[in-house]
Amino acid sequence: MSQLQNGWTIALSxxxxxxxxxxxxxxxxxxxxxxxxxxxxxxxxxxxxxNVTSPVKYLLKKFRHAADGKLDTRAxxxxxxxxxxxxxxxxxxxxxLQNSFNDLKLVxxxxxxxxxxxxxxxxxxxxxxxxxxxxxxxxxxxxxGFSELxxxxxxxxxxxxxxxxxxxxxxxxLVRFIEDTLLFxxxxxxxxxxxxxxxxIQEALLDLKQEFENYRQKQKPDLFFRTLSDECEMxxxxxxxxxxxxxxxxxxxxxxxxxxxxxxxxxxSTDHHFEIIVSDSGIGISDDKTDLVFRKFCKVVESNTRVxxxxxxxxxxxxxxxxxxxxxxxxxxxxxxxTSVKVSFPLNNKD
Numbered sequence: 001m002s003q004l005q006n007g008w009t010i011a012l013s014x015x016x017x018x019x020x021x022x023x024x025x026x027x028x029x030x031x032x033x034x035x036x037x038x039x040x041x042x043x044x045x046x047x048x049x050x051n052v053t054s055p056v057k058y059l060l061k062k063f064r065h066a067a068d069g070k071l072d073t074r075a076x077x078x079x080x081x082x083x084x085x086x087x088x089x090x091x092x093x094x095x096x097l098q099n100s101f102n103d104l105k106l107v108x109x110x111x112x113x114x115x116x117x118x119x120x121x122x123x124x125x126x127x128x129x130x131x132x133x134x135x136x137x138x139x140x141x142x143x144x145g146f147s148e149l150x151x152x153x154x155x156x157x158x159x160x161x162x163x164x165x166x167x168x169x170x171x172x173x174l175v176r177f178i179e180d181t182l183l184f185x186x187x188x189x190x191x192x193x194x195x196x197x198x199x200x201i202q203e204a205l206l207d208l209k210q211e212f213e214n215y216r217q218k219q220k221p222d223l224f225f226r227t228l229s230d231e232c233e234m235x236x237x238x239x240x241x242x243x244x245x246x247x248x249x250x251x252x253x254x255x256x257x258x259x260x261x262x263x264x265x266x267x268x269s270t271d272h273h274f275e276i277i278v279s280d281s282g283i284g285i286s287d288d289k290t291d292l293v294f295r296k297f298c299k300v301v302e303s304n305t306r307v308x309x310x311x312x313x314x315x316x317x318x319x320x321x322x323x324x325x326x327x328x329x330x331x332x333x334x335x336x337x338x339t340s341v342k343v344s345f346p347l348n349n350k351d
Contacts (some may be wrong), residue, residue, distance in 0.1 A: 183245075205227065253278075269347070279341075284337050
């Protein structure tokens with residue numbers, strides 16, 4: 001209400017209904033504004049949850065799996081934004097990490113095998129040194145002992161002759177062992193010399209036949225020694241000394257491990273090869289150990305009741321000679337029944 005200058009008084013009145021109507025409109029507009037803001041907030045929350053929060057939680061879950069050692073964990077994010085790029089980097093990191101881990105496993109496995117080989121090699125070398133000491137000391141002690149007996153003035157001529165025979169036998173054994181060891185070293189370094197020539201293989205076998213027949217009569221008279229070489233009356237081109245040495249290794253090994261039955265030496269020829277086969281009826285070895293017999297310093301003896309002499313290089317040298325003469329060597333054996341070793345050489349008859 002307002003008073004004019006002329007004394008009139010003007011009064012304005014608004015109905016309550018209009019006031020309430022305006023208030024309701026204001027409340028309605030404010031409600032619409034708040035509702036719109038709430039909807040926008042929900043939408044933004046849903047958007048951020050879907051495009052930011054969920055991928056982060058998903059990626060965090062993947063990181064936890066990776067931290068637990070699951071290196072095959074990969075993230076599958078297809079948001080076409082920074083989160084997808086982050087997921088791609090995570091996958092690349094896990095791929096490189098898995099590859100590095102696989103490489104480390106291979107290196108660890110290789111190192112483990114090398115360690116086993118080194119330990120086995122050390123064990124074999126230690127065994128070889130022990131055998132070497134025994135193989136040298138035994139004949140030396142025999143030589144010294146029989147030499148002292150020969151020097152005894154009360155010894156008779158017959159006794160001295162017997163003592164001299166033992167000295168000669170042990171001296172030859174010692175010299176042969178030293179020669180075997182030197183040959184082993186030469187074969188290892190690929191420095192063994194080969195002197196090829198033409199010779200009659202039958203004559204070489206007859207020399208070996210006589211040598212081991214004498215051995216059988218003195219050391220193992222209950223065994224038989226059979227040679228079958230009618231097919232080898234021929235001249236071949238090879239190294240006669242090395243070939244005889246190879247066959248001697250096989251025969252020594254056969255007699256060593258045979259206590260009943262006997263040993264056979266077979267020579268046979270084909271159009272392109274000649275073969276030497278040494279068989280015995282000795283203790284034999286299991287099929288799963290036949291590959292071990294040619295390994296250096298390795299002595300594969302499946303017996304708990306007897307210790308066999310030797311340094312473990314005889315068959316190693318035999319294989320080395322076979323390869324040096326362009327031949328092959330094969331061994332087959334049955335435990336408790338015997339062993340057969342075959343060496344084969346090409347008929348390389350050069351002029």
